[in-house]
Amino acid sequence: MRTSGHTGEAAPRPAPHIARGTGWWGMLLLQLVLVSMLAALLFSYFYLRDGFDTWPPAPAPAPALGLTAVATGLLVLSAVPVAAVHLAARAGRSDGRGPAALAAALALGAAFLAVQFADYSANDIDPQRDVYGSLFLALAGFHHVNAVLALLGLGVVLLRVRSGGMRPREQEMVVTAAHYWYFVVWSWIVVAATLYLAPRFW
Amino acid sequence: MTTLQDPPATEDRLAATWATQPGAAGWFTALNHKQVAQRFLVTAFVFFGLGGIQSVLMRWQLGSAESTFLDAQTYNELFTMHGTTMMFLFAVPVGEAFAMYFLPLMLGTRDLPFPRLTAFGWYIYVLGGIFLYSSFLFGQVPDGGWFAYTPLTGPEYSPSSSIDFWLLGVTFVEIATIAGAIELVVLILRYRAPGMKISQMPLLAWNVLVTGIAVIFAFPPLVVASVLLELDRKVGTHFYDPAAGGESLLWQHLFWFFGHPEVYIILLPGLGIVSTIVPVFARSRIVGYSLIAVSTVAIGILSFGVWVHHMFTTGIPQLGLAFFSVASLFIPIPSAIQISAWIATIWQGRAVWKTPMMYVVGFIVIFVLGGVTGVMVASVPFDTQAHDSYFVVAHFHYVLIGGILFPVLAAVHFWMPKITGRLLDERLGTIGFWLTFIGFNVTFFPLHITGLQGMPRRLYTYAESTGWELTQAIATWGTVVLTLGLLMTLGNVVHSARYGERAGDDPWGGETLDWYATSPPPAYNFRGIPEVASRSPLWDTRPFRPRYDPATWQDELREPRAPVRQVVLTSVLDAAPEELVTLPQKSWWPLVMAVALTVALIGTMIDVYPLALTGVLAAVVTGVAWIWDRQDQR
Amino acid sequence: MPAEPAPVAAPAPGSVLDPVGPEAAQIAGLTWFMIVLGGLLWLATVVFLVLALRHRAHREPRANDRGAKAFIAVWGVVVPVVVLPIVFVYSLVVGVQTSRPAPPGELTVEVVGHQFWWEVRYPEAGVVTANEIHVPVDRPVRLELTSADVIHSLWIPPVAGKLDLFPGHTNVLSLQVDEAGRYLGECAEFCGIQHARMQFVLVAQEEEEFSEHLRALQAGPAEPGSDLAEAGREVFLAAGCGQCHRIEDVSEGADFAPDLTHLATRDTIAAGMLENTRGNLAGWILDPQGLKSGVRMPPSNLSGEDLQALLAYLEGLR
Numbered sequence A: 001m002r003t004s005g006h007t008g009e010a011a012p013r014p015a016p017h018i019a020r021g022t023g024w025w026g027m028l029l030l031q032l033v034l035v036s037m038l039a040a041l042l043f044s045y046f047y048l049r050d051g052f053d054t055w056p057p058a059p060a061p062a063p064a065l066g067l068t069a070v071a072t073g074l075l076v077l078s079a080v081p082v083a084a085v086h087l088a089a090r091a092g093r094s095d096g097r098g099p100a101a102l103a104a105a106l107a108l109g110a111a112f113l114a115v116q117f118a119d120y121s122a123n124d125i126d127p128q129r130d131v132y133g134s135l136f137l138a139l140a141g142f143h144h145v146n147a148v149l150a151l152l153g154l155g156v157v158l159l160r161v162r163s164g165g166m167r168p169r170e171q172e173m174v175v176t177a178a179h180y181w182y183f184v185v186w187s188w189i190v191v192a193a194t195l196y197l198a199p200r201f202w
Numbered sequence B: 001m002t003t004l005q006d007p008p009a010t011e012d013r014l015a016a017t018w019a020t021q022p023g024a025a026g027w028f029t030a031l032n033h034k035q036v037a038q039r040f041l042v043t044a045f046v047f048f049g050l051g052g053i054q055s056v057l058m059r060w061q062l063g064s065a066e067s068t069f070l071d072a073q074t075y076n077e078l079f080t081m082h083g084t085t086m087m088f089l090f091a092v093p094v095g096e097a098f099a100m101y102f103l104p105l106m107l108g109t110r111d112l113p114f115p116r117l118t119a120f121g122w123y124i125y126v127l128g129g130i131f132l133y134s135s136f137l138f139g140q141v142p143d144g145g146w147f148a149y150t151p152l153t154g155p156e157y158s159p160s161s162s163i164d165f166w167l168l169g170v171t172f173v174e175i176a177t178i179a180g181a182i183e184l185v186v187l188i189l190r191y192r193a194p195g196m197k198i199s200q201m202p203l204l205a206w207n208v209l210v211t212g213i214a215v216i217f218a219f220p221p222l223v224v225a226s227v228l229l230e231l232d233r234k235v236g237t238h239f240y241d242p243a244a245g246g247e248s249l250l251w252q253h254l255f256w257f258f259g260h261p262e263v264y265i266i267l268l269p270g271l272g273i274v275s276t277i278v279p280v281f282a283r284s285r286i287v288g289y290s291l292i293a294v295s296t297v298a299i300g301i302l303s304f305g306v307w308v309h310h311m312f313t314t315g316i317p318q319l320g321l322a323f324f325s326v327a328s329l330f331i332p333i334p335s336a337i338q339i340s341a342w343i344a345t346i347w348q349g350r351a352v353w354k355t356p357m358m359y360v361v362g363f364i365v366i367f368v369l370g371g372v373t374g375v376m377v378a379s380v381p382f383d384t385q386a387h388d389s390y391f392v393v394a395h396f397h398y399v400l401i402g403g404i405l406f407p408v409l410a411a412v413h414f415w416m417p418k419i420t421g422r423l424l425d426e427r428l429g430t431i432g433f434w435l436t437f438i439g440f441n442v443t444f445f446p447l448h449i450t451g452l453q454g455m456p457r458r459l460y461t462y463a464e465s466t467g468w469e470l471t472q473a474i475a476t477w478g479t480v481v482l483t484l485g486l487l488m489t490l491g492n493v494v495h496s497a498r499y500g501e502r503a504g505d506d507p508w509g510g511e512t513l514d515w516y517a518t519s520p521p522p523a524y525n526f527r528g529i530p531e532v533a534s535r536s537p538l539w540d541t542r543p544f545r546p547r548y549d550p551a552t553w554q555d556e557l558r559e560p561r562a563p564v565r566q567v568v569l570t571s572v573l574d575a576a577p578e579e580l581v582t583l584p585q586k587s588w589w590p591l592v593m594a595v596a597l598t599v600a601l602i603g604t605m606i607d608v609y610p611l612a613l614t615g616v617l618a619a620v621v622t623g624v625a626w627i628w629d630r631q632d633q634r
Numbered sequence C: 001m002p003a004e005p006a007p008v009a010a011p012a013p014g015s016v017l018d019p020v021g022p023e024a025a026q027i028a029g030l031t032w033f034m035i036v037l038g039g040l041l042w043l044a045t046v047v048f049l050v051l052a053l054r055h056r057a058h059r060e061p062r063a064n065d066r067g068a069k070a071f072i073a074v075w076g077v078v079v080p081v082v083v084l085p086i087v088f089v090y091s092l093v094v095g096v097q098t099s100r101p102a103p104p105g106e107l108t109v110e111v112v113g114h115q116f117w118w119e120v121r122y123p124e125a126g127v128v129t130a131n132e133i134h135v136p137v138d139r140p141v142r143l144e145l146t147s148a149d150v151i152h153s154l155w156i157p158p159v160a161g162k163l164d165l166f167p168g169h170t171n172v173l174s175l176q177v178d179e180a181g182r183y184l185g186e187c188a189e190f191c192g193i194q195h196a197r198m199q200f201v202l203v204a205q206e207e208e209e210f211s212e213h214l215r216a217l218q219a220g221p222a223e224p225g226s227d228l229a230e231a232g233r234e235v236f237l238a239a240g241c242g243q244c245h246r247i248e249d250v251s252e253g254a255d256f257a258p259d260l261t262h263l264a265t266r267d268t269i270a271a272g273m274l275e276n277t278r279g280n281l282a283g284w285i286l287d288p289q290g291l292k293s294g295v296r297m298p299p300s301n302l303s304g305e306d307l308q309a310l311l312a313y314l315e316g317l318r
Ligand code: HEA
Pocket: B263, B264, B266, B267, B309, B310, B328, B329, B331, B332, B335, B336, B339, B367, B368, B369, B370, B371, B372, B374, B375, B377, B378, B379, B383, B386, B387, B388, B392, B395, B396, B399, B400, B403, B404, C041, C045, C075, C079, C080, C083, C084
């Protein structure tokens, strides 16, 4: 039992507690909401795909993998600095490399988005042509909206950590933002597998 | 249950910390759960009134054959708005509102875990509702029915903006519901009074916990479905367009994957209210607490496996239908367990025949009949006859009005004394109950027969030769009685809030901690946070020896070192106190955020995308400010 | 004394519990079974509730809750666990039997739903008509259902359960009528502003009558029988009716309006709404929106003479 909060002095908080504060629970439930949305989108994708003999339907070409492989690599990589900051925050440490790591994650995330956008024009995705393009828009768009919001979150955390160090409130923010970012990373693997790999097998 | 003796000065310190700032600024920045929940309650009842007025107009039209009271378009708009209002703007929010007001009290804490989210939820609920209703001003009232089937609601067959009002407005309200659900789940898991094990929390908390989790899984698919349809309408995608590989059945799957859990999301808080009231008026501890808790969870889980029972006539193969039919036929078991448990509890004790109990008894009588017709429509061959007929209309009003309206009215009679500090008039209440009960049955029982006589639902008129006039006319007269009953209740509430007899803290001999607070409860709920060691804290001998050393946290809670709002965070299963957390005291951001999002919504609606973009950017900026800024921590 | 009531064009809808075909009869049996069973369960629950409330006045508190728990076990678990499988199995049996497709080679009728009328085709006979389905009695019939626009649902309560008409799918409804007669068919899925006025007439006839009817429809349209009707045909074309309505050998039409080749043989117009009389026809042609607002047919501005001619022509379309 310990107290924390208003005064902002750096009360060292034992790990299990900061890991399961209300912010953590809120983020968990938010992620369940997002998972539920993702599931609905995946259901829509495969349900509609079932109505076609060939997929993707002509004239869309089978999705090329090159760019997206690069993008995925960048995104997965970005989880590393985030995890480092996350672990440091959980332990109540505020080592000086926090801001740098967060900046790296931001750069990697932004690069991911840039490469993906290059991929869409290269792959000739047209949401208005047929339902294939529409589904592409929906799944990728869902992911990218979350990616942008999570990046904003990381940006806020970066500013806070730079100016204020690692007080309890920053710790909680780091944990929350990091979990959001993990969601962005793993959900992209699911989305990319659906959009880019599934058409090769079914 | 125990608290330590408090020195009088404490009271002022707490009161000052938890007080809402006076004036308009205070009103807009208020975060306290009771204040916001009260707004939720009032708003939900206003929407109930609106939905009720729409239904009365509909019933007047249906009361005679070939009636020309309403034209076709108006009638279609009315049933769409009636269904939408009752389901999204009344039934779901009203359950959440009672939970938001009373669960923190029953669990022995001071506020909800995310106070700013509470306020934000109410703002977008109201703005979403106003947005939906503003369609009346533009003569573009939604007219696609409350489940808005495509392709009728797609761009080709509903080119006007009416469906956009529906999709965007309802999505807003759904976001409010999801926000409320997240709050309540965290509240129940982490904010219980020290010592209140999860197996000891009030049954209402179990029901709301399951409701919250069901909202978290059921509402997002509808948000997705609505966004996809809006994309079809605004961007020209083809999700539901059969001509370009889309599929109108997709909408039905996504809608009912939400829609079926939705009806249990509506039901469960009602069941929780009943489980709260029955022991108090039966003067007996609830029999089969664990069974009830387990069946609540079972209802929550099963409710996700039956959505196709709304689609029995779409031509899905029999084998698939049989699966969903079986699942639907399982759901009665947990319902039957709960009903039996209440009857057993009443039998166990000595029932006190007061208005809250009357509504509970009325609920059981009505709900079981609705449940039985539910079992009938869960039978595939019978449903091919009953589907989309008045039989289904009768079924769902029995379960909905039985399942939520009667429990809500019970709750009103039960808890108004807590909210206002004054008792309702028992005689007026009794008359109101009987009018409502009789009026309801006279309205909806005959509609079963109309359905079996072959009357489809959603008909704005029918020929005299059909023979439906008799039952429909009886239903209309029933509605008159029903309306009188409800108005009587409304009058009773309004009158008693001013002139009623003083209630005292615990007029009914309550079982749960809400009756331990004063009536009306102060903003901080309890001076000292109670410690709990049983399911019926107020009935068990008190005080008993505190388990947790009060020296550390009780003192700080009662006399915070600085004027900040503090609550105690406890562990999930055993509710061992773990941490004191500080909550925000006031905030403009919820309002600003809701307004920014509304601007985005309006921009999308009228196709002025720069405006929409402005709204989105404003929302993003507000979001940053929101997470950055907390006055209490600067 | 009021005069003899005017004959109503559309028949009254039959009751689900008054079946005239084997499908509906099976379902009616199931329905009665469930009504009685459900009614008894409801009644018993209410009786228990009342008993529990009743002897509240003078009673010692009960020593233990064993009795109460036993009640929960029996009424909450055992009874549903026994009753529900019975309901399910009975339903399954009825479901399988009523959804069996009619054997191949039986009469097939294609029904296409439109906002707000029914297109009816007999593919083997090459016949297209609207808002009236003729079937032979005592014989299974396959209705192949689809839609040209939104979702509709076809329901003839005393004959069979309903089935939806979906754009882009074909659903097959098999039914059989055992008693000759005219039955009201209804649209059961909300399909837009005039969903309420989307009905049809199912005419069940003896085999010979039915074949005769089909042969009549197979023949081309009747030639105008008079000069007036002859002129009416010109009005029909000049007024633009032919742009939407097909009349064999006269106009092409469009696929969202009913075929009028044999209009005069039908009992009703406007999807079961009006009796097919001269007055109704005239009123309909002049102002369809006034009668059935939102219908996809524009009003026309015909002179009295033209209208008379047009009516004469339409009345001759046998
Ligand atoms: C609060 C809301 C609520 C509740 C609780 C229920 C409860 C149930 N509903 Fe209902 N339902 C709706 C709201 C609700 N429903 C709505 C709104 C619609 C229509 C939507 C629309 O189309 O607009 C609908 C439609 C609907 C359909 C689709 C009908 C159609 O459109 O064709 C079906 C089909 O299976 C169904 C089944 C059931 C079943 C099996 C239950 C069961 O959960 C009931 C269980 C309860 C009991 C059975 C009573 C207690 C039991 C006993 C006392 C024991 C003894 C009894 C037996 C052994 C039988 N419901």
